[in-house]
Amino acid sequence: MGTNLTIGKAINAGLRAAMEHDPKVLMMGEDVGKLGGVFRVTDGLYKDFGADRVIDTPLAESGIVGTAIGMAMRGYRPVVEIQFDGFFFPAANQTFTQLAKMRRRSAGKLAMPVVMRIPYGGGIGAVEHHSESPEAYFQHTAGLRVVTVANPEDAYWMIQQAIRSDDPVIFLEPKRRYYEKTEVDTGASIDEVTPMGAARIARPGTDCTLLAYGPMVKTALQAAEADTEHSIEVVDVRSLAPIDYPTITESVKRTGRLVVAHEATLTGGPGAEIAARVTEECFYHLESPVIRVAAFDTPYPQSRLEEHYLPDLDRVLDGVDRAFAY
Amino acid sequence: MSDTAAHEEPELIQLLTPEGELTEHPDYPLDITAEEIRALYRDLVLVRRVDSEAITLQRQGELGLWVSLLGQEAAQIGSGRALHEGDMAFPSYREHGVAWCRGIQPKELLSMFRGASNGGWDPHEHGFHLYTIVIGSQALHATGYAMGVQRDGAVGEDGTAVISYFGDGATSQGDTNEAFNFASVNNAPVVFFCQNNQWAISEPLERQSRVPIYKRAAGFGFPGMRVDGNDVLACLAVTRAALDNARTGNGPTLIEAFTYRMGAHTTNDDPTRYRDKGELDEWKAKDPILRVRRYLEANGLADEAFFASIEEEADKVGETVRSQCRNMPDPEPLDIFHEVYAEPNVHIDQQRAEFADYLSSFEGAGAEGGR
Numbered sequence: 001m002g003t004n005l006t007i008g009k010a011i012n013a014g015l016r017a018a019m020e021h022d023p024k025v026l027m028m029g030e031d032v033g034k035l036g037g038v039f040r041v042t043d044g045l046y047k048d049f050g051a052d053r054v055i056d057t058p059l060a061e062s063g064i065v066g067t068a069i070g071m072a073m074r075g076y077r078p079v080v081e082i083q084f085d086g087f088f089f090p091a092a093n094q095t096f097t098q099l100a101k102m103r104r105r106s107a108g109k110l111a112m113p114v115v116m117r118i119p120y121g122g123g124i125g126a127v128e129h130h131s132e133s134p135e136a137y138f139q140h141t142a143g144l145r146v147v148t149v150a151n152p153e154d155a156y157w158m159i160q161q162a163i164r165s166d167d168p169v170i171f172l173e174p175k176r177r178y179y180e181k182t183e184v185d186t187g188a189s190i191d192e193v194t195p196m197g198a199a200r201i202a203r204p205g206t207d208c209t210l211l212a213y214g215p216m217v218k219t220a221l222q223a224a225e226a227d228t229e230h231s232i233e234v235v236d237v238r239s240l241a242p243i244d245y246p247t248i249t250e251s252v253k254r255t256g257r258l259v260v261a262h263e264a265t266l267t268g269g270p271g272a273e274i275a276a277r278v279t280e281e282c283f284y285h286l287e288s289p290v291i292r293v294a295a296f297d298t299p300y301p302q303s304r305l306e307e308h309y310l311p312d313l314d315r316v317l318d319g320v321d322r323a324f325a326y
Numbered sequence: 327m328s329d330t331a332a333h334e335e336p337e338l339i340q341l342l343t344p345e346g347e348l349t350e351h352p353d354y355p356l357d358i359t360a361e362e363i364r365a366l367y368r369d370l371v372l373v374r375r376v377d378s379e380a381i382t383l384q385r386q387g388e389l390g391l392w393v394s395l396l397g398q399e400a401a402q403i404g405s406g407r408a409l410h411e412g413d414m415a416f417p418s419y420r421e422h423g424v425a426w427c428r429g430i431q432p433k434e435l436l437s438m439f440r441g442a443s444n445g446g447w448d449p450h451e452h453g454f455h456l457y458t459i460v461i462g463s464q465a466l467h468a469t470g471y472a473m474g475v476q477r478d479g480a481v482g483e484d485g486t487a488v489i490s491y492f493g494d495g496a497t498s499q500g501d502t503n504e505a506f507n508f509a510s511v512n513n514a515p516v517v518f519f520c521q522n523n524q525w526a527i528s529e530p531l532e533r534q535s536r537v538p539i540y541k542r543a544a545g546f547g548f549p550g551m552r553v554d555g556n557d558v559l560a561c562l563a564v565t566r567a568a569l570d571n572a573r574t575g576n577g578p579t580l581i582e583a584f585t586y587r588m589g590a591h592t593t594n595d596d597p598t599r600y601r602d603k604g605e606l607d608e609w610k611a612k613d614p615i616l617r618v619r620r621y622l623e624a625n626g627l628a629d630e631a632f633f634a635s636i637e638e639e640a641d642k643v644g645e646t647v648r649s650q651c652r653n654m655p656d657p658e659p660l661d662i663f664h665e666v667y668a669e670p671n672v673h674i675d676q677q678r679a680e681f682a683d684y685l686s687s688f689e690g691a692g693a694e695g696g697r
Contacts, residue, residue, distance in 0.1 A: 103665055
């Protein structure tokens with residue numbers, strides 16, 4: 001059963017399917033009710049599931065995550081929307097010291113099936129704090145799972161997988177790709193589609209592995225297409241915690257080169273982690289050092305400069321050229 | 327407004343005076359038998375003994391830290407005994423008396439402060455969440471849990487109530503204020519029980535609040551009251567009323583139990599650096615245990631044999647606490663990797679396997695690694 005959906009609509013459909021599947025699934029956040037969220041990702045859910053299951057909260061991120069933890073303790077599966085990436089920070093304490101650690105602290109007596117949905121990343125001409133890529137903070141925190149989607153098919157299925165997980169999942173939504181549309185197989189079975197922890201070969205190739213996730217996957221695919229000289233393999237990482245290293249290292253061992261591209265800042269970013277691990281595991285297969293193409297180690301700039309700040313097609317291609325320079 | 331407004335003493339809700347005289351409060355009648363009062367006395371004495379043993383064990387190097395409840399026994403036992411079996415309590419880290427009421431063995435608490443566990447009791451089994459160290463975080467968990475209770479339809483005559491414990495310092499935290507607001511707008515069945523023990527480590531109440539803490543509730547739209555936190559009967563009556571109010575659908579209440587931390591903040595603290603001895607003496611006169619004893623004695627409700635039997639029981643509890651603490655095994659090294667995630671995690675699995683190999687590389691080590 002194929003349906004043409006945007007990423008935003010696919011997440012919406014996935015949320016709806018999860019709510020229909022399990023009456024314990026709840027939506028919580030600012031404006032998620034009547035408005036349907038500022039990006040309309042929860043559109044229609046309030047009307048169909050009511051105010052008890054689609055909860056418009058006070059404007060307080062720590063309160064949203066903190067009460068979701070209590071809801072989870074009571075047996076619910078809250079899906080929390082943090083309106084924009086930069087507003088996650090007021091909820092950082094609840095996320096890092098409570099949500100992530102609760103299972104461990106309780107020696108497994110408490111599960112934390114909480115999903116934090118965060119529209120993240122730049123490229124929409126927004127004001128300060130509306131364009132950030134905070135994934136490394138989450139990735140660095142034991143107890144959290146971190147995933148991000150790059151296409152409608154994954155958006156539809158991964159949100160449902162995230163909700164079914166008994167672990168807290170940070171679900172990062174590439175906001176500038178919300179309106180990308182492709183066909184989604186909504187008739188498949190959740191047990192048969194690619195699991196949310198697995199990386200995916202988005203485009204096979206033989207000369208260089210280009211690794212990306214979330215909003216950068218599209219750019220990586222464009223770069224691979226544009227480079228007519230080489231055969232570039234694009235890997236969509238999908239899960240940043242845990243990372244599916246076998247898929248990545250197998251690819252690198254075949255191609256001999258790795259370029260990692262992301263919107264997060266360079267230093268201590270996911271690319272640094274991947275580069276270190278791939279170097280450990282693929283040292284004798286590498287024809288060149290692992291190359292990182294990332295945002296600069298600066299605060300996200302004013303939007304009139306973001307096209308220079310975000311790795312674009314040319315900067316990714318430049319990274320690929322650097323890999324082939326060895 | 328004067329700097330001491332937070333100390334302003336309105337009529338504290340009180341049922342038992344420091345001299346041990348039973349009084350009546352028009353709003354908080356307490357139907358209680360002599361036997362029940364004797365049981366409360368027993369609780370007070372025994373938790374004080376657990377506490378003093380734990381302090382000693384810390385001094386002997388058996389515990390990394392202890393957080394004393396000395397002086398706050400009445401606030402904890404009074405409120406703790408007001409809870410129904412299905413109710414849920416969300417403590418901070420000093421609620422050993424409430425833990426006692428919820429059937430948590432003292433050894434579980436000691437295990438956490440010894441570093442042998444993270445506080446691994448089952449919160450659902452006991453209706454008592456794990457100790458929360460980051461100040462005020464648990465007020466939100468309690469509120470969310472209470473919102474879940476509402477959705478379960480567990481509000482009404484036999485409904486479920488939730489209680490959150492925190493100190494005066496926590497009222498400065500954003501999370502506590504967000505919890506007040508979430509609870510209020512949702513009319514959640516939660517009671518906020520603030521043990522105002524006058525000191526947040528070395529910071530006095532004046533550095534936390536310009537208004538009496540119980541008055542903050544009004545700004546959030548629910549009732550707040552100040553109870554004599556050293557009066558176990560008043561704490562019982564007021565908490566019982568607030569919990570019943572919550573469980574029957576009338577929403578949150580803030581109870582400020584006006585009490586005093588007679589010891590240090592923790593065993594790492596030295597209160598002689600920041601507070602007068604006179605203050606301690608003043609509060610010693612309001613001792614929560616002494617006044618119950620005075621009442622029982624003056625009214626012929628307990629004889630010497632009763633008090634002696636409680637002392638004897640306390641000695642036994644102390645002995646058990648000491649031996650349990652000293653005989654507590656260290657966790658296995660590979661426990662580091664347990665229960666981080668519900669689902670398999672390849673990174674952790676790999677690191678566990680590597681560490682197990684590393685441990686077993688030592689001569690004579692077992693499969694789980696030598697210690």
